[in-house]
Amino acid sequence: MLRFVLTRIGLPLLALLLLEGAFRSNWWERFAAPNSHASISIRVKQALAAEPRRIDFVTLGSSRAVYGLDHARIAALAANHGLVHANLSMPGSHWMSVIAVIDWLRSARPGVQGGIIALSISDLKMIGNGNYELAIVRPFQSLVSDRGGLSQRFDWRDPGSFGAISALYQYRRDLQDAVRHPLRRGADIGWLASLGRHQLFAGPKQPADTCALPWQTLASCSAWQPVNADQTHAVQVCRDLLVGAGMGGDWTQLDPSALPADRQRVLDQRQRELRGIGWKQPPLVILLPVTEHWSRELLPRGIRAWAHTILDPLVADGSIRLLDYSDFFDVAGHTRCDVFWDSYHQNAKGMGELTDALLPEIERQLYAP
Amino acid sequence: MNFNSWQFVVFFLVVFALSAPLKRHSTAHKWWLLAASYVFYGSWNWHYLGLIVFSTVFDYWIGRRFRDSQRPRRLIALSVIANLGVLAFFKYANFAIASANWSLAAFGSSVQFHAIDVLLPVGISFYTFQSMSYTIDVYRGDLKARDSLLDYALFVAFFPQLVAGPIVRAVEFFRELDQPRHFTQKQIAYALILIAFGYVKKMVFADSLAAAADPVWNQLATADPWAVLLAVYAFAFQIYFDFSGYTDIAIGVAMLFGFQFPKNFNYPYLATSFQEFWRRWHMTLSRWLRDYLYIALGGNRRGPGLTYVNLMLTMLLGGLWHGASWNFVIWGALHGSYLVGERLLLNRIPGWQSDWLPMRLLRWFVTFNLICFAWIFFRADDFASSLLVLSKLGTLATATYDAQAWSALSIALLAFASAHWLGGRFDIKQKLGAAAMPVHVAATTVALLMLIWFTPDYSAPFIYFQF
Numbered sequence: 001m002l003r004f005v006l007t008r009i010g011l012p013l014l015a016l017l018l019l020e021g022a023f024r025s026n027w028w029e030r031f032a033a034p035n036s037h038a039s040i041s042i043r044v045k046q047a048l049a050a051e052p053r054r055i056d057f058v059t060l061g062s063s064r065a066v067y068g069l070d071h072a073r074i075a076a077l078a079a080n081h082g083l084v085h086a087n088l089s090m091p092g093s094h095w096m097s098v099i100a101v102i103d104w105l106r107s108a109r110p111g112v113q114g115g116i117i118a119l120s121i122s123d124l125k126m127i128g129n130g131n132y133e134l135a136i137v138r139p140f141q142s143l144v145s146d147r148g149g150l151s152q153r154f155d156w157r158d159p160g161s162f163g164a165i166s167a168l169y170q171y172r173r174d175l176q177d178a179v180r181h182p183l184r185r186g187a188d189i190g191w192l193a194s195l196g197r198h199q200l201f202a203g204p205k206q207p208a209d210t211c212a213l214p215w216q217t218l219a220s221c222s223a224w225q226p227v228n229a230d231q232t233h234a235v236q237v238c239r240d241l242l243v244g245a246g247m248g249g250d251w252t253q254l255d256p257s258a259l260p261a262d263r264q265r266v267l268d269q270r271q272r273e274l275r276g277i278g279w280k281q282p283p284l285v286i287l288l289p290v291t292e293h294w295s296r297e298l299l300p301r302g303i304r305a306w307a308h309t310i311l312d313p314l315v316a317d318g319s320i321r322l323l324d325y326s327d328f329f330d331v332a333g334h335t336r337c338d339v340f341w342d343s344y345h346q347n348a349k350g351m352g353e354l355t356d357a358l359l360p361e362i363e364r365q366l367y368a369p
Numbered sequence: 370m371n372f373n374s375w376q377f378v379v380f381f382l383v384v385f386a387l388s389a390p391l392k393r394h395s396t397a398h399k400w401w402l403l404a405a406s407y408v409f410y411g412s413w414n415w416h417y418l419g420l421i422v423f424s425t426v427f428d429y430w431i432g433r434r435f436r437d438s439q440r441p442r443r444l445i446a447l448s449v450i451a452n453l454g455v456l457a458f459f460k461y462a463n464f465a466i467a468s469a470n471w472s473l474a475a476f477g478s479s480v481q482f483h484a485i486d487v488l489l490p491v492g493i494s495f496y497t498f499q500s501m502s503y504t505i506d507v508y509r510g511d512l513k514a515r516d517s518l519l520d521y522a523l524f525v526a527f528f529p530q531l532v533a534g535p536i537v538r539a540v541e542f543f544r545e546l547d548q549p550r551h552f553t554q555k556q557i558a559y560a561l562i563l564i565a566f567g568y569v570k571k572m573v574f575a576d577s578l579a580a581a582a583d584p585v586w587n588q589l590a591t592a593d594p595w596a597v598l599l600a601v602y603a604f605a606f607q608i609y610f611d612f613s614g615y616t617d618i619a620i621g622v623a624m625l626f627g628f629q630f631p632k633n634f635n636y637p638y639l640a641t642s643f644q645e646f647w648r649r650w651h652m653t654l655s656r657w658l659r660d661y662l663y664i665a666l667g668g669n670r671r672g673p674g675l676t677y678v679n680l681m682l683t684m685l686l687g688g689l690w691h692g693a694s695w696n697f698v699i700w701g702a703l704h705g706s707y708l709v710g711e712r713l714l715l716n717r718i719p720g721w722q723s724d725w726l727p728m729r730l731l732r733w734f735v736t737f738n739l740i741c742f743a744w745i746f747f748r749a750d751d752f753a754s755s756l757l758v759l760s761k762l763g764t765l766a767t768a769t770y771d772a773q774a775w776s777a778l779s780i781a782l783l784a785f786a787s788a789h790w791l792g793g794r795f796d797i798k799q800k801l802g803a804a805a806m807p808v809h810v811a812a813t814t815v816a817l818l819m820l821i822w823f824t825p826d827y828s829a830p831f832i833y834f835q836f
Binding site: 004005007008009011012013015016019156159160166168169171172175176179 | 375554557558561806809810813814817818821822823824826828
């Protein structure tokens, strides 16, 4: 009887373990939905696999980095020095995925000697950035790896976090999409294999700006009736963000010697991760510009000083180099509307101006230190 | 401790593992199951353990007193009044107060009663009915009063069916209890399939439907009419998968402890008449209402007129049993009128009960859609929301159907309806339970994968836990 019970319960569990192994080996990558978070990472991996040259420098970061930096000009500048600088920034990517990619590059691209980590002060607010980032990290894991501190995200009360310990869970959304749209998926996979290739030495540019909108506050922006697709997008972003307006709190009185436990954890983990990167050159951390929607309405007051509480000691001990451009586009306390296309992202003009300012620093600090 | 929680999985594994060595020691095994049941119930709110213990001891005492009582009618009246009194206090007192306040205000009175600050004990409707059935059976002479308080306490509190059924009759439970606790391989295989199916029904099907439909139910004022129509059908399947999923788990878990419980669902949406629906839906409640209410009222023994009255009264009270709200009364009244209307009108139409396929399909169509119509009152938060749903459905003819937005839910509903039909047609659970080892293992593996891959992030509580 015992054998019977063990067989009937044990064999299904064994089958699950085998499948978990298959998914941990990233067997599912070829079937990942083109618009999924996992697919963003897969495209970066595919682009790197197709690039025969040695990669010397990389740019890592979120969608702010995707649209905030002119990756073609950075690559061209590196090429002038006989170096190859690849753009690996991915929408949705934050600290966990940045650290996981750096860890993965050690074996996948051992020639990488340094690079840019382009995030913003908002990324230093909390330890994590939502369960969706688990899917971005998955393709950079191996059968047994725990890159980016993935397993630390596991919370048994939150099924969305089970992807932190199980690859089967991480591809949940892909599989649901496969069942919902089996026919469309075939075409999408073909598209993924060709058109959706990640550009290592360029990036997208957005021409639109927000000057036609009442841009000063999230409330005024949200109330606007858009008249074209660009405005519709920008207003929708305002509306999505409006629910969090005024809830940032006040961090101006933080005592570094007696921090609340959650902030102490953020400080410890970020400093530990940045000190442990292990590149030949210290990473160049760039705090990208944020709009006043973030600095005034969404983020805690004092967040910028908090970011420096984390990063300045690392600068002092030589673990990182730091460029803080958080208020680069602010004039008289307000963000310029002509350089952003929504509350997060710069347009082509903003990208150009920021890159103009950054290129000499990048050249001095990375290519000709 | 919900069935779909990690706490329950761990609790069950511990109880099951330690129950196996106790099987040969009947009394120790009963004590163990009773202790586990009280822990299960106490994990929700240990204060209310006293209530279930009171209900147990009181009805056990009444049962014993029947033996030498000269006035058994007084005893049974005492039992019914005590049980219904407890139920009335905890479940219906605030409903009565709110209704009284509304009536007073309607007549211009400024007198208002204060609501009672009391929490509804989980499962009270189920274990009260179960306990009452024991005293009624003993009173009727259908069952000998139980000597052992331990046995009786386990009957009332046995954790797999404590909070949401199936409502087991005392005679059935004690028959199982008096048999040696043994398991056959066939039973275990079937129990595992039931549990796996139960979890998939609840966590994949019911919760996915809830994730799609709940936003519509919560925003009725702004929802478009076609979305409301789909939400009504979605709820019909959600409540079936939710409740029958719970029941499958309950029956499967009980089976692993050596208890065979009666079926509670038999593919109810395949019914082609309302009478058949109630023979397929929540079968143990239907049976309880028939045996202890409908027949007690006289059933169909006093002519057609009183039969209809009895049917109506039974369904009204059945509706009210579900919850303290006028919406449940309306739901019960609708089903009562369906049953009466079926006997009075439909069955008199020539050819209506024909076995000709188009007629069977027509009967199914009428039955299914009227049942879904009644679900509107069951699901809506209040009467005003029910009216809002009806007003939205009234504008369907002029509303535009957003095919892109609602095609996924429409397809899902068709898929669920097909699965329901296939399950009923081929009795898949039974077949898989008796299947060869590779098929059984494959089925269990597929069920586990479905739980991992297709469980939505949104998890709704078991609907019948609130009753």
